[in-house]
Amino acid sequence: MPLDNPTNVKRKFDVVGSRPNRPDGIDKVTGRAKFGADASAPGQLVGRILRSPHAHARIKKIDTSKAEKLAGVKAVVTRADFPDHTDGDNALYDTMCNVMAREKAFYEGHAVAAVAATSASIARQALKLIKVDYEVLPHVTDVDEAMKPNAPLLHDDMFTDGVDPKPKKPSNIARRFEFGHGDVEEGFKQADIIVERSFKTEATHQGYIEPHAALASMSPDGSGELWCCTQGHYMVRDVCSRILGIDISRLRVTQSEIGGGFGGKTTVFIEPVALALSRKANRPVKVVMSREEVFKASGPTASTSIDIKIGVTKDGLITAADGTFRYQGGPFQGCSPAEFGGMSAFAQFHLENVRAVAYDVVANRPKTISYRAPGAPMANFAVESVIEELAHKLGMAPIDFRIKNAAREGTKSSYGPVYGPIGLGATLEAAKNHPHFKAPLGAHQGRGMAAGFWFNFGGQSCVSLNIPIDGSVTVSVGSPDIGGSRAAMCMMVAEELGIPYEQVRAIIADTSALGYNDVTDGSRTTFATGMACIMAARDAMKKLCQRAAATWGIPEEAVTWENGHAKPAGANAGNFAPLSLKEIAQASPGTGGPIAGHHEYSADGAGVSFATHICDVEVDKETGATKIVRYTVIQDAGKAVHPAYVEGQFQGGAVQGIGWALNEAYIYGKDGRLQNAGFLDYRIPVCSDLPMIDTQILEIPNPGHPYGVRGVGETSIVPPLAAIANAVAAATGVRFTELPMSPPVVLKGMDDAKAAGKSKAA
């Protein structure tokens, strides 16, 4: 259970904090590990999806007759094969509309039909034979354009929620959120300096290297099996069964190894379609997305438009912070992370007066889904850019300005709760004392920094731990291992039981083996599923002690567990030789049968996380190209279970942020079609773009976890956008308020500034 008293948090460890090899390492370096597209079934068909070429169109008629007649085609499905079983659940209905369009295609790439055929080439031919009669409608892809009163409407029945009174006219604004406390108008009156700026960020994609893949097999009796790459196979099971109208328990989902997700695999895209095709064809069907489909028809993150206004006194105290956050989340309500953007934007400050107003906006783009700390990086980019500008206006070192206004234990956060022990101040101080902070800079170089926040999440986990007669331990978890979490689970179990790490194996069980497990998101797995592993180990430990007590004929309470052994305690201490886990396991068939531990719960107490990043860039004055020359991540991990994988999370998040800041963007033509749906034109950072990414792990224990663990996966993508923008501003003297800061943008910015300087001089 989450511990109330932080002094109960264990701080001395034997296994936790070391760096053992991951249990799935050999499979992954030899090509043996099976990912989504690596499975096949006897008699399997190839599934392919027909997608809308239009950004917005009414689907008047779909004629599949010719495709159905083609030899080798075994099933064709359209909206007609997805009767509405969603029973008034709007989010589920929207998910169903997204996997197979109904009245309208809402974006280029929206699925409108699918075929299953005996070969890929027959499936491709069949798609060409499907005739779709479209009525092309006006479209909108830009968030500010979508909010205008005369914008093309996606839904006639969308009346903005969260506004009182509710508007009578429909719009593309799904909802308005407001967070904050105090009185910002009053706060701005007390300010000596106010900076107000507007920002825009383009949509980016998670860019996982593994495209979505699913192998579905449904029987005529209505039961089904599904193999797929996902961050949450229990979610896939529930959503697919509800869309298809079958009992949840009749669908068994096995998750493959997952080739990256970063939030992008926390929903379904092709899975219900593969199942529907399989049901109709009565054969297994495998559907694998192409990279182009991944870009056009999975779930990138939101594009945004943000206004920030912050006021300070002459001595550097923030008196008020105000922001408006407009997040475009694709065609359906509730998909953009506007709410998280508004909540997280000012979370790193101690503020008397703060307000964040956020809008969830729909547009003709793919339905967005989470991307690592969803909504926070864009908001942080805007806020931390203004903070840097304010510090310069004040003549104060930006680091000192941040330290002075930093949130601390007891601060009422901008989104409501009061903070317990948090690590923000420690990361800022560590940054100030870091050698990177004092290192000299070269020509055309600039240094920037930013601090960022993420909530972290707990959620539902169910864990089973089994001890066979040889005393080895298997822990079954339902959280997909997306980046080494199996190692962390084994380490925590080994720590609890007092046995070597090598004695424990973790496996990811399918949906029939365990109770519901939330998706691997919100940096929850090592925290929440890890805590369930600890509790399951304690449950098993109790049973091990019972067996020892019965063997010795003493009361249960008189037995303790120490270093992998049951020992008589109290009055009986020393009366019997300790029994090892192996000895108790060996005797288990005769002492009451198998020994197992279980734990199922919904975890609270995920500690919030803060990070400070320092970044040096060099800007080429001829080309506008920005090179990252040095980068340091300092983050609070609570307790780093496997420090190498914690560092890996810090580094990976930072580099995704670097891509977002400098190059990555969804580029739309006037026709509403995506122009860069491939890794050549959507350029994620490559090895030669980067330096080593230095890391410093701080450990300010989370009182909500027995070892003090906090989630670490997401926070690292929050500060890079602003840290790089601040560094580019330092290197060029130009502040960029739009992302990405690609070479042509930076070159133009520098040229414009030069021209403005000249005309001023004249």
Place this chain on the structure above:
Amino acid sequence: MSGMKVHTKINGDPVEFMCEADESLLDVLRNRLNLTGAKEGCSTGDCGACSVTVDGRLTCSCLVLGVEAEGHDIGTIEGMAEGEALHPLQKKFIEHAALQCGICTPGFLIAAKSLLDKNPDPTETEIRFGLAGNLCRCTGYDKIVRAVQDAAQEMRKTSAKASAKKAAPAKKRVAAAKSRTSQKKRA
């Protein structure tokens, strides 16, 4: 079917397969030969997840047709370890936590081996450019570069030891000859 028969060597073994004219070498490896270690991340040669060697040369197998493999030697990740013994690169990738999800790992290992075969002592910059054709979205490349540096160092040590062993008897002979010469001189 209108397939063509292709004769190759894969990881040292003779392999014959039938394939259609429009199938890539990657399709053949994965779908016909069940060698799923090479991954399809893009099918346009941008991500390197499908990296193999063709006659020792680093190649994106998604950009080669299956029929073009006729008469060539293909190396895949499945052939990298020798029996139970992992290649030093494979070992170092695990030790350095140079993989998170692992989807790009086979491609990186093939590319890194290909780099070290040509250049056993690369600088960090040479490693970074040698691996620039392979995308990894999890690690930020830091630990991958360190794993390759460490593996390269270990491989250099091993080959230095091996050549020292080979050289050792020769040295002894020279020494013996020298001592004989000096004895003669003294005499």
